[in-house]
Amino acid sequence: MRLAHHWRVPVVPQGGNTGMSGGATPDGSGRQLVLSTRRLNRIRRIDTANDTAEVEAGVVLQALQEAAQVAQRLFPLSLAAEGSCTLGGNLATNAGGTAVLRYGNARDLTLGLEVVTPSGEVWSGMRGLRKDNTGYDLKQLYIGSEGTLGIITAAALKLFPLPKARRTALMALSGLVAAVALLEHARGELGAGLTAFEVISARCVPLLARHFPALRWPFAQTAPVTVLLELSDYENDAHARNVLDRVLEHALEAGLAVDGVVGESVAHSRALWALRESLSEAQALEGVHVKHDIALPTSAIPAFVAAAEDSVERFAPGARPAWFGHLGDGNLHFNVLAPMASDPDRFVARQSELNRLVHDQVAAFGGSISAEHGLGQLRRDENVRYKHPLELRMMQAVKEALDPLELLNPGKLLPARESQEALHIP
Known part of the structure; x- marks a missing residue:
């Protein structure tokens, strides 16, 4: 990095190359x-x-998960790409995943960082302290900065005790309003034991049947919404089963759920999780689609989905919003598949208009256009439309203070300096 600084060569950090925003x-x-x-x-x-x-930053996420388990500990960050993504990239994008509801994002799991600055100096803040009020919390500047302020080379991360038992349930629900109500009930009943609350829309189910026929959908009828719920229990398996059974019974008695199944074994629970974890690939195999990684207040998600689906239908009749995501933390992957038997090139040509339409709805409901994938290049210019000008100026001031030569990952997260006037950044 010192050589790059000396010769004024821009540097693009890379980890596992699993990012989805061109960062x-x-x-x-x-x-x-x-x-x-x-x-x-x-x-x-x-x-x-x-x-x-x-x-170190190049450690693959799954390798840390396995090493922690050998030590009888849990590292809870869990993503679909965990077999190939690296921890440096997870931190640079403030990765989320399926356990944010209980453990938080990558930011919440980090106690310290080691960072190489644009000038090639090394800042070592690898103190594994849970309390340190000696000044600005500098590590938080680098987490989620997508490599634009410094290169994360190592991290001190939190570990947790291994749960004594885990139980998974899949529930077929009457709609998103019911899903939000069930989430509220499950939080009250399970407390910190509720580690995942995933949502799957009805349009996703036939994609699984078409592209992953070996996966068995457990319900005879496709409900409007399906949720996958995971309980991590620190007592024993019998206690976990009893508690989860109570949640399922309440959902059925209250009319929130029309059917449900609880994983009877580790293998059965893995099979239920496979349904959720195969959705991204199933959509890719289905063909052209436009992705939206968005976050909303959980209470606003039912109204947002209704409004966004209506807007998409008016914009591109026959287009198929096939959404899924982490309802427990308000993160929805609102992906839109091209209409059946349509011209995929024509659909892709209108991607920018579709993004604007969906993102305007996100903004109207108080949400964010990037929840866990980062802005990178793909969402960078869109972000200018939705951020307050003061917030953009503050972000740019941080960039100019820490990377005045704009050497680190230029043009990511923030527009390059020469582009800002064209994008009307004051």
């Missing part, structure tokens, strides 16, 4: 240096007394 992709100039963190792949230390792990 680790260089521009087409041929003048940017790609810097891989793959060789920074050591788990330096696991401290069970402090419940922390010190890891």
Whole structure:
């Protein structure tokens, strides 16, 4: 990095190359240096007394999960790409995943960082402290900054005790209003034991049947909404089963659910999770679709979906919103598939208009256009439309203070300096 600084060469950090917003992709100039963190792949230390792990940025997420389990600990960050994504990228994008409801985002799991600055200096803030009020919390600037302020090279991360038991349930519900009501009830009944609350729309179910016929959908009828709920219990398996049965019974008696099944074994629970985890690939196999990684207040999601689906239908009759996501933390993947038997190129050509339509609805309901995938290049300019000008100026001031030469990942998250006037950034 010191050499790049000396010669004024822009640097694009890369981890596992699993990002979905173009945040680790260089521009087409041929003048940017790609810097891989793959060789920074050591788990330096696991401290069970402090419940922390010190890891380098190139460590694959699944490798840390497995190392923590060997030490009888849990590292709870869990993503579909966990077998190939790296922790540096997870931190740079403030990754979320399926357990945010209980454990928080990557930001919430981080106690300290080691960072290389644009000038090549190394800042070591690897103190595994849960309390440190000695100044600005600098690590939070780098988490979620998509490599635009510094290169994360290592992190001190939180670990947790392993649950004594886990139970998973799949419930067929009458709609999103029922799903939000069930979430509220489950939170009250299960407390911190509720580790996942995933939602699947009806349009997703035939995609699984078409592209993953080996996966068995457990219900004879497709409900408007299906939720997958996970309980992590610190007593025993019998207690977990009893508590989850009570939640299912309440859902049926209250008319929220029309059917439900509780995983009877580890293998059965994995099969239920496979239904949820195969949705992204099923949509990719189905063909052209436009992705939206959005966040909303959970209470607003039913009204948002109704409004957004109506807007999409008026914009592109026959288009298929096939949404799913992490209802427990308000993160929805509102993906829109092209109409059946339509011209995919024509649909893609209108992608920007479709994005604007969906994102305007997100803004109207008080949401965010990027929940866990980052802005990268794909959502960067859209973000200018929805951020308050003062907030944009504050973000730019941070960038100019820490990277005045604009060497680190230029044109990501924030527009490059020369583009800001064209985008009307004051």
